[in-house]
Structures are given as structure tokens and as C-alpha cells.
Amino acid sequence: MTATETQRGPVTAEPTHTTSVAASDLLTVPFAGAPIFTRSRALRPTSKVLPEHARSHNRALVLQTLYTAGGQSRADVARETGLTRVTVSDLVAELIAEGLVVELGPREGVRPGKPATIIDVDRAAFQILGLDLSGHEVFHGVVTALDGTILERVSLERAGATGEQAVELVESIVERLLGRATAPVLGIGVGSPGVVDPLGVVRSAPNLGWFDLPLQARLAARTELPVHVANDANVAVLAEHGATPLDDLLLIKIGHGVGAGLIVGGRPVIGGGFAAGEIGHVVVGTDGGPRCACGKDGCLEAWLAVPRLTEQLDSLAGEPAAVQAARDEILREAGRRLGIVLAPVVGALNLTEVVLSGPAELLDGPFHDATVDTLRQRTMAVLNRDLRLRMSEQAEDVVLRGAAVMVLSGQLGVS
Amino acid sequence: MTATETQRGPVTAEPTHTTSVAASDLLTVPFAGAPIFTRSRALRPTSKVLPEHARSHNRALVLQTLYTAGGQSRADVARETGLTRVTVSDLVAELIAEGLVVELGPREGVRPGKPATIIDVDRAAFQILGLDLSGHEVFHGVVTALDGTILERVSLERAGATGEQAVELVESIVERLLGRATAPVLGIGVGSPGVVDPLGVVRSAPNLGWFDLPLQARLAARTELPVHVANDANVAVLAEHGATPLDDLLLIKIGHGVGAGLIVGGRPVIGGGFAAGEIGHVVVGTDGGPRCACGKDGCLEAWLAVPRLTEQLDSLAGEPAAVQAARDEILREAGRRLGIVLAPVVGALNLTEVVLSGPAELLDGPFHDATVDTLRQRTMAVLNRDLRLRMSEQAEDVVLRGAAVMVLSGQLGVS
DNA sequence: GTTTGTTCGTAATGTTTACTAACAAACGTG
DNA sequence: CACGTTTGTTAGTAAACATTACGAACAAAC
Numbered sequence: 001m002t003a004t005e006t007q008r009g010p011v012t013a014e015p016t017h018t019t020s021v022a023a024s025d026l027l028t029v030p031f032a033g034a035p036i037f038t039r040s041r042a043l044r045p046t047s048k049v050l051p052e053h054a055r056s057h058n059r060a061l062v063l064q065t066l067y068t069a070g071g072q073s074r075a076d077v078a079r080e081t082g083l084t085r086v087t088v089s090d091l092v093a094e095l096i097a098e099g100l101v102v103e104l105g106p107r108e109g110v111r112p113g114k115p116a117t118i119i120d121v122d123r124a125a126f127q128i129l130g131l132d133l134s135g136h137e138v139f140h141g142v143v144t145a146l147d148g149t150i151l152e153r154v155s156l157e158r159a160g161a162t163g164e165q166a167v168e169l170v171e172s173i174v175e176r177l178l179g180r181a182t183a184p185v186l187g188i189g190v191g192s193p194g195v196v197d198p199l200g201v202v203r204s205a206p207n208l209g210w211f212d213l214p215l216q217a218r219l220a221a222r223t224e225l226p227v228h229v230a231n232d233a234n235v236a237v238l239a240e241h242g243a244t245p246l247d248d249l250l251l252i253k254i255g256h257g258v259g260a261g262l263i264v265g266g267r268p269v270i271g272g273g274f275a276a277g278e279i280g281h282v283v284v285g286t287d288g289g290p291r292c293a294c295g296k297d298g299c300l301e302a303w304l305a306v307p308r309l310t311e312q313l314d315s316l317a318g319e320p321a322a323v324q325a326a327r328d329e330i331l332r333e334a335g336r337r338l339g340i341v342l343a344p345v346v347g348a349l350n351l352t353e354v355v356l357s358g359p360a361e362l363l364d365g366p367f368h369d370a371t372v373d374t375l376r377q378r379t380m381a382v383l384n385r386d387l388r389l390r391m392s393e394q395a396e397d398v399v400l401r402g403a404a405v406m407v408l409s410g411q412l413g414v415s
Numbered sequence: 416m417t418a419t420e421t422q423r424g425p426v427t428a429e430p431t432h433t434t435s436v437a438a439s440d441l442l443t444v445p446f447a448g449a450p451i452f453t454r455s456r457a458l459r460p461t462s463k464v465l466p467e468h469a470r471s472h473n474r475a476l477v478l479q480t481l482y483t484a485g486g487q488s489r490a491d492v493a494r495e496t497g498l499t500r501v502t503v504s505d506l507v508a509e510l511i512a513e514g515l516v517v518e519l520g521p522r523e524g525v526r527p528g529k530p531a532t533i534i535d536v537d538r539a540a541f542q543i544l545g546l547d548l549s550g551h552e553v554f555h556g557v558v559t560a561l562d563g564t565i566l567e568r569v570s571l572e573r574a575g576a577t578g579e580q581a582v583e584l585v586e587s588i589v590e591r592l593l594g595r596a597t598a599p600v601l602g603i604g605v606g607s608p609g610v611v612d613p614l615g616v617v618r619s620a621p622n623l624g625w626f627d628l629p630l631q632a633r634l635a636a637r638t639e640l641p642v643h644v645a646n647d648a649n650v651a652v653l654a655e656h657g658a659t660p661l662d663d664l665l666l667i668k669i670g671h672g673v674g675a676g677l678i679v680g681g682r683p684v685i686g687g688g689f690a691a692g693e694i695g696h697v698v699v700g701t702d703g704g705p706r707c708a709c710g711k712d713g714c715l716e717a718w719l720a721v722p723r724l725t726e727q728l729d730s731l732a733g734e735p736a737a738v739q740a741a742r743d744e745i746l747r748e749a750g751r752r753l754g755i756v757l758a759p760v761v762g763a764l765n766l767t768e769v770v771l772s773g774p775a776e777l778l779d780g781p782f783h784d785a786t787v788d789t790l791r792q793r794t795m796a797v798l799n800r801d802l803r804l805r806m807s808e809q810a811e812d813v814v815l816r817g818a819a820v821m822v823l824s825g826q827l828g829v830s
Numbered sequence: 831g832t833t834t835g836t837t838c839g840t841a842a843t844g845t846t847t848a849c850t851a852a853c854a855a856a857c858g859t860g
Numbered sequence: 861c862a863c864g865t866t867t868g869t870t871a872g873t874a875a876a877c878a879t880t881a882c883g884a885a886c887a888a889a890c
Contacts, residue, residue, distance in 0.1 A: 044681065050469065050846090051847050051877065055847060058460075061461075111866080112858045112865045114854090115857065115867075271766075272663050281795040283794075285702075286699075286700035296792075344757070350690040379697055386688065466848070502876080502877055504840070529838040530837085530838080
């Protein structure tokens with residue numbers, strides 16, 4: 001872990017905040033003259049907070065404000081964040097010194113008062129590497145700008161590589177991407193299949209023959225850059241969260257396998273065994289189903305993984321209209337199955353937004369509609385009136401973009 | 416909202432922290448000489464943090480430390496929290512001034528050095544009111560000490576009261592509890608059926624005829640005390656979380672209806688429509704099932720609400736051994752149904768601990784075993800090796816104790 | 831009995847942080 | 861041109877925690 005050697009000061013968890021709704025749920029009582037401390041419904045503080053942590057938080061807040069609505073003045077930022085102009089100026093000076101923020105000159109247009117100096121995140125100051133290892137045939141990598149714009153692409157055929165060979169493939173992609181980067185690299189984000197723990201150790205990715213592989217540490221040692229590794233679906237949901245910053249979001253990623261990424265209360269869900277989202281081998285319904293590679297009957301993956309769907313569709317023949325009808329029914333049935341599995345999750349978490357990621361030609365028609373219908377039929381109507389199920393807007397690049405978001409969030413506290 | 420008028424200073428959300436595992440997932444990079452801010456995987460800072468917020472947090476940390484492992488010296492607390500002895504002394508002085516902490520004299524036993532002064536949370540300094548409105552026949556209320564010990568009980572027959580009448584019943588319980596309290600009351604916690612928003616407005620509780628009822632505000636206005644209202648199952652899970660402080664916890668509350676309370680990543684799940692845990696009307700399986708009051712077939716509640724189970728069991732007659740066998744099969748079938756619904760939730764969240772709350776005579780035998788078996792059969796074996804399903808240890812008092820925890824957590828940041 | 835080393839709690843001081851107050855600069859308006 | 865407005869900065873203040881230092885109290889060893 002070379003990268004960790006370079007850390008400054010004690011490494012402590014950073015504070016986060018609850019939503020504004022929860023925040024308003026606060027009462028203070030001057031009981032018996034004793035002002036009693038009040039806080040939101042967050043449980044058990046677990047570590048101390050120093051002034052410098054507070055500053056870090058406020059710094060990230062300023063950066064976030066500029067990131068989401070760039071091209072503002074310091075005074076604008078002050079109004080939006082609630083910090084004073086003085087404090088904002090101070091934080092911005094620090095950000096400018098680090099090259100993350102730039103002054104863009106005076107504001108256009110005519111207004112009374114001293115003209116404002118527009119500042120913005122320098123989206124060209126740093127670049128990010130994003131890797132997607134979830135492809136069965138190909139590993140993808142990109143160089144992005146700070147705003148997630150994809151600048152360069154590198155894809156390498158996996159050619160069945162597993163174990164150490166697959167790691168070397170990853171390292172090779174990283175090397176090539178680094179070669180193509182035209183600005184300092186902020187960090188490397190990797191979306192890997194399988195179970196990945198918070199330290200970036202791939203606990204288990206059978207397809208790649210990886211078990212307890214310290215991928216994060218290896219890449220960090222080799223590049224001396226910050227590296228973040230997480231499960232591909234968990235990474236993908238970050239990309240969608242970046243687009244629609246809701247508090248709760250479920251992304252279903254359908255490809256060679258089926259996985260999910262989940263954000264609850266504005267925070268990614270990891271899972272007790274770091275395997276949150278691994279729903280591919282949950283059994284669907286009570287009427288059997290296709291035999292799965294894992295040995296069980298009726299696993300979600302056995303129902304609707306892409307190979308299974310295409311196989312079914314390819315076997316169709318005959319009258320075009322009849323083929324079309326059969327095709328629709330196959331997809332509808334798969335969509336229903338997804339709805340059956342999701343219903344308890346949507347109900348238990350009271351989710352409002354579910355995103356589908358995968359081949360649009362398979363998912364964006366009868367499949368999608370059947371999933372929605374099934375979800376509505378199987379959950380409480382009143383509660384899920386405003387449930388939305390939509391296709392991912394990022395198409396093939398969800399994981400890549402999510403990997404960039406992961407780095408952005410991890411390094412700068414911004415997304 | 417009389418209570419809110421008395422609040423001191425700006426009310427802002429308090430910082431919380433991620434787990435120690437996630438905290439270690441931090442890297443800092445002195446890239447190009449620029450120390451880049453680093454934080455955990457929490458997204459989007461939403462509000463500023465002032466020094467006083469940091470102090471509040473640390474104050475709660477000290478209190479929490481004393482609460483969970485009381486009878487320590489200031490130096491002990493300093494070591495455990497990472498704060499210095501000086502800071503701890505300062506915070507403790509504040510807590511002592513407010514009556515929350517007391518000195519208990521010098522430590523027993525022989526050790527070198529100056530003998531420590533033992534301090535502890537004064538568990539008798541304040542009391543808490545807890546209310547459970549989830550009973551179909553009876554509303555329960557208790558007075559508890561700060562540690563959750565139940566000191567007094569008040570129960571009133573509901574006698575079918577709904578709407579305003581039911582509210583008056585609640586107010587009556589509160590009045591009586593206040594009369595029996597023998598110490599200043601820290602606050603009032605209420606577990607209500609139905610959908611409750613974070614401001615304590617009961618959005619919808621059909622059984623009680625409550626719709627958009629601002630219960631929290633009404634009780635706060637009447638008592639001038641801090642009041643916290645939440646869904647009964649969501650409250651109940653707090654009680655269990657108090658007992659086993661895991662990061663993820665699911666509680667299934669089976670009574671007249673079926674509901675769930677969920678803690679993910681150490682924080683209670685609210686849900687986009689404030690209806691998290693409302694799984695009673697999720698359809699189970701794909702083979703129909705009993706007709707539910709809501710009109711659907713095979714709702715979870717139709718399968719395993721207590722009235723439905725007892726009705727089935729009561730109808731049994733004949734040979735004792737045969738009755739016993741039939742009884743076991745009925746319970747097993749119900750348990751299986753619960754397992755079917757929970758499997759996707761357990762899988763998606765990678766839960767390690769699920770708690771059953773309800774009549775032990777129904778749930779603690781074949782029902783429990785069938786649920787576990789079904790869960791294991793329907794989820795990925797490897798991932799859920801260490802899944803535990805256990806009965807609640809709090810029996811009838813889960814909601815009441817949880818209500819107390821809610822107040823404790825909301826007012827003092829402790830649980 | 832004395833010395834030594836340890837531990838506890840407190841004082842005093844310094845650093846960091848963000849706030850308030852005040853102000854100069856730059857601009858439109860009457 | 862005087863005046864009000866807005867911006868960004870400077871100066872000073874208050875809060876919070878760390879560091880350093882110290883007296884008090886005790887155990888253990890001599």
C-alpha cells in the first residue's frame with residue numbers, strides 16, 4: 001500500500017449529513033435550565049470530530065456547490081452554502097491554490113454594485129481514470145475530465161484471461177490510460193465483478209478467478225495514485241446518482257450476470273458481507289424455473305441474464321408476426337420475474353426510483369413494462385404511486401462513469 | 416409547535432460517521448504538491464459544519480462512551496474516544512452541569528498512580544415516556560429511566576376509538592405517565608401504526624382513522640416536551656439496534672398486521688414516501704394465496720398476520736398428535752412465506768441479522784425454522800452463511816423500548 | 831521512611847476555524 | 861456628482877481542541 005504511506009496526518013472518517021427533511025426533525029429543550037444537546041436521527045457517534053474535519057467538510061461543500069452550479073461568484077457560494085463571504089473566500093483561495101478552482105474574470109451583464117468575479121471548478125485541471133471489468137469479453141477503460149466527460153478510451157480483449165493474467169490486463173489498461181492523460185490524474189476508479197470489500201480487495205470474483213485479490217493496493221502501489229475499487233453494479237449506481245441526486249436509488253444491472261447497486265438515505269449500501277446487490281442468485285417465485293449454474297432452480301440470473309434471453313430469442317423461428325409475439329412474451333415474462341424479485345425490496349425500502357441498466361433492445365420495451373406492472377401489482381398501490389422505473393441514461397458507460405464519480409466523491413467529496 | 420420556539424441557535428443536522436472499516440478506506444494524495452481533500456464514501460455534503468457542531472458531536476461521543484460502558488474515569492473516556500483528557504474533562508464538566516453525568520467517587524482496587532474519579536451517566540436524572548399505539552385493542556405507555564428500564568406502565572383500552580377520540584386517548588396516556596414520572600422528562604417517543612413522516616405527522620394510519628395528523632406537534636404543544644413519532648416497526652428496530660449495534664438490521668413485526676423496521680449502514684431507513692418497512696401488502700410467491708383485505712391475493716399479511724394464523728390454528732380439531740402436526744405445518748408454511756418475501760431483501764442488502772418480533776408461541780418454533788431454511792435456500796449460500804434470524808429479546812415491549820431509544824438518540828445522540 | 835515511577839485531573843497557552851464588523855472598490859441610479 | 865448596492869478583503873473576536881506543564885495521589889522497590 002504505497003499510497004497510504006503518503007497520507008497526511010491521522011486518517012479519520014469524515015462527517016456527513018442527513019437530508020434536509022430529517023434535519024428539520026429537530027427539537028431542543030431548555031429543560032430545567034439545562035440546554036440539552038440535540039441531533040438528528042443518526043445513531044451512535046463513533047469517532048471524534050476535530051475543527052480541521054469541519055473545515056474539510058465545508059471545503060467539500062464549497063466545491064460541491066461550484067461543481068453542481070458552476071460559474072458563480074464567491075458571494076453566490078456564500079449565500080447558497082450559508083457560510084459567510086469571508087469563509088468562502090478563504091476556502092476558495094485554498095482551492096485555487098490547489099488548482100481545483102479558477103477565476104474566470106468579471107461577471108457579464110449589468111448589475112449594481114461591484115462586479116463579481118466568477119469562479120468555477122477547473123474541469124480540465126485533473127483527469128480521472130475509470131475502469132469497467134464487468135465485461136465478459138472486454139475490459140474497458142477511460143480517461144475523463146473532472147465533470148465526467150470521456151476523453152479517451154482504451155479497451156482490451158479479455159480473451160479468457162483469469163487470475164494473475166487478468167490483473168496484468170488491468171494494469172496494462174491503466175498504463176495506457178495514464179499515457180493518454182493530458183492532465184494530472186486525480187485517481188483511479190475500478191468497477192469489478194464479484195464481491196469487493198471497502199479496502200478494495202476483491203473477495204471473490206469467480207469469473208475472473210479472483211479470490212482475496214488486493215486490487216486496490218496493487219494498483220495503488222504501481223501508480224502511486226489513489227485507487228478505489230468496488231463492485232460493478234455498486235459503481236454503476238453512483239453514475240445514476242450523479243445524474244439524479246435522490247436519496248434512494250436502486251440500479252439493476254443486467255448483463256452476463258445480474259447485479260444491483262443500491263443507494264439508501266443518500267449513501268451507498270455495502271452490506272454486512274460486502275455483498276450488497278448480489279441478487280443474481282435469489283430464487284424468483286414459487287413455481288420453479290430454469291436451472292441455474294449455481295444448482296438452484298429459478299434464480300433471477302437464470303431467468304433474465306442476457307445470454308439466457310438472447311438464447312431464447314435466437315431459437316425463435318417462423319412467421320415474423322408470430323416471432324415478434326413470442327419475442328415480446330419472452331421479454332415480458334423476464335420482466336415479470338424481475339418485478340417479482342424487486343417487489344419486496346421496493347416495498348421494504350419504499351423506493352421511488354429504480355433504474356435498469358443493460359441492452360436497451362432487450363430491456364426497453366415489453367421487459368420494462370412488465371416489470372413496472374408487476375411491481376405495481378405486487379406492492380401496496382398507495383405507497384408506490386410515484387415509483388419510477390427507467391432505463392439508465394448512460395448506456396454502455398454506466399460503470400465507467402460511476403468509477404469516475406467514485407473517485408470524485410472519494411477524493412474531493414463531490415459528485 | 417411550541418417546543419420549536421424554544422430552540423437555541425440554528426438547527427442543523429449533525430455529522431455522523433461511517434464504520435471503522437469504511438473509514439480505513441481513505442487515501443490522501445499530495446499530488447503536485449497540492450494536498451487534496453479526502454473523505455469516506457459519503458456523497459454530497461449538504462450543509463455547513465460549524466465548530467459548535469463538532470463540539471456537539473464530541474459531547475455526544477463522550478456521553479455515548481459513558482452510556483455503553485459506564486463507570487469509567489475521564490482518562491478512560493479520553494483513551495477510548497481519542498480526545499485528550501483535557502477536552503474530555505471540559506465536556507464532562509458541561510455534562511455534569513446539565514445533570515446528565517455524575518461523579519461516583521474514587522475507583523476501587525489497587526493500581527499505581529493517582530486514583531481515578533469514576534463518572535457515569537446519571538441514569539436517574541431524567542426519564543423518558545414511551546408509547547406504543549400499534550396494539551389493536553390497547554394503547555400502551557411507559558415511563559423509563561435513561562437506560563431504558565421500565566419504571567411505570569399505563570395501558571388504556573382502545574375500545575375501537577379512532578380519529579380525534581384516539582388522539583385524546585394518547586394524550587390521556589401521556590398525562591398519566593407525566594403524573595407518574597419521578598424525574599424531569601427528557602422527551603416522549605411514540606410508535607404509531609401507519610405511515611409517519613420525519614416531522615411526526617401520521618400521514619396515514621387507516622386502522623386509527625388518522626390521516627395527516629400532526630401528532631408530534633400536538634403532543635409537543637400540549638406538553639412542551641420534545642416529541643418523536645415514528646412508525647411502530649421502525650421504532651421497534653431501534654430497540655433491537657440498541658441491543659445489538661450492528662450496521663444492518665431488519666426487524667419483522669408480526670401482529671395484527673405485518674411491518675418491518677430497517678437499519679442500513681447504521682442508520683434507520685425512512686423511505687422516499689416515508690413508508691419504508693410497509694411490506695404487509697407485498698405479494699408472496701407466484702401461486703396465489705389467501706385473499707387480503709386490500710383486495711390482492713397472497714399478500715404477506717394475508718399469509719401470516721397473527722389473526723390469520725390463530726384463526727387457522729383454532730380451527731384445528733381431532734387427534735392431539737394430528738393437531739400438533741397440522742399446527743406445525745401451518746406455521747411452517749407461514750414461515751416459508753416470510754422467507755420467500757425476505758429473500759430478495761436479504762440478498763439485495765446482504766443483511767446479516769434479521770429479528771422476528773411477535774407472539775413467541777407462534778413464531779419461535781417451526782415458523783422460525785422454516786423462515787431460515789427458506790431464506791438459505793433462496794439466497795446465495797456463500798454470501799448468507801452468517802445470516803442470523805432470531806427472536807426479539809424484548810418480547811411485548813419492543814416498541815416501548817424503541818420509543819425510549821428514539822428519544823435518547825434524538826435528544827442526546829446516544830443509544 | 832524514602833525514592834521512583836505512574837496515573838489522574840487541571841491550568842495555561844497556542845492553533846485552527848469561522849464569525850462579525852468595517853471598508854475600499856466598482857458599479858448603476860437619480 | 862452624491863448615493864445606494866454589491867463584492868471581496870482586512871482586522872478582530874469567539875469557540876474548540878491540542879499541547880505542554882504541573883500538583884496530587886498512589887504503588888512498588890529499596
